[in-house]
Amino acid sequence: MPRITKAHMKESIVPFANDAIKLIKEKFDLTDMENREDIPMFVYNGWCYYMYKSVANAKPEIKISRYNHRYYKDQPKGNRIHEQAWIYREGKNCRITGIDENGNWIHAPDHGFVIDGFSIQDYFKKAF
Numbered sequence: 001m002p003r004i005t006k007a008h009m010k011e012s013i014v015p016f017a018n019d020a021i022k023l024i025k026e027k028f029d030l031t032d033m034e035n036r037e038d039i040p041m042f043v044y045n046g047w048c049y050y051m052y053k054s055v056a057n058a059k060p061e062i063k064i065s066r067y068n069h070r071y072y073k074d075q076p077k078g079n080r081i082h083e084q085a086w087i088y089r090e091g092k093n094c095r096i097t098g099i100d101e102n103g104n105w106i107h108a109p110d111h112g113f114v115i116d117g118f119s120i121q122d123y124f125k126k127a128f
Contacts, residue, residue, distance in 0.1 A: 004125050013123050016083050017115045019045065020064045024087065024118070027051060033059045062087040078127065085123040090114050093121060 024030070027039050028051075037053040047066045054061045067082040086093075094107040112119035 004127055009123065009125055012083070012125055013085075013113050013120060014115075016066070016085065016123065016125075017113060017118075017120045019047070019066075020085065020087060020120070021116050021118055023049065023051065023064070024062055028053050028060070028062065030060060058088050058093045060089070061093070080128050082126045082128075083124070086121050088112070088119045088121065090117050090119050093119065 023044065028037055033055050036055060039049075039051045041048055041050050043049070047068055048070055050065045052063055054063070063084070063086055065082070065084040067080070069080045091107045091110050093112070094110050096105045097108050098106040100106055110119050112121035113123065114120075
């Protein structure tokens with residue numbers, strides 16, 4: 001089983017995040033904070049994607065999974081890749097530390113991978 005190191009994950013989160021943000025902007029209505037959206041599996045740039053938007057906790061809360069094999073016979077062993085992450089608006093999934101003078105919440109710093117106003121969190125990559 002191939003080993004995915006932390007250094008390899010830091011390098012691979014950038015192309016994953018770029019593709020994910022582009023697809024989020026194309027596929028989801030980010031102004032609708034009342035309805036859950038579920039997009040069935042589709043293929044984009046050779047990757048199979050599954051995406052859904054939840055509005056239960058942090059609004060919106062988007063989960064994206066992608067893999068490069070549709071069936072196990074498509075790729076040889078060791079080259080099958082599965083990536084997954086939770087994506088939030090920047091700062092929306094952070095702990096609330098207080099309230100400012102205008103009555104707005106003050107959030108703790110965002111520890112996710114921040115790109116284009118979104119925060120990629122809980123990213124993992126698996127090769128098998």
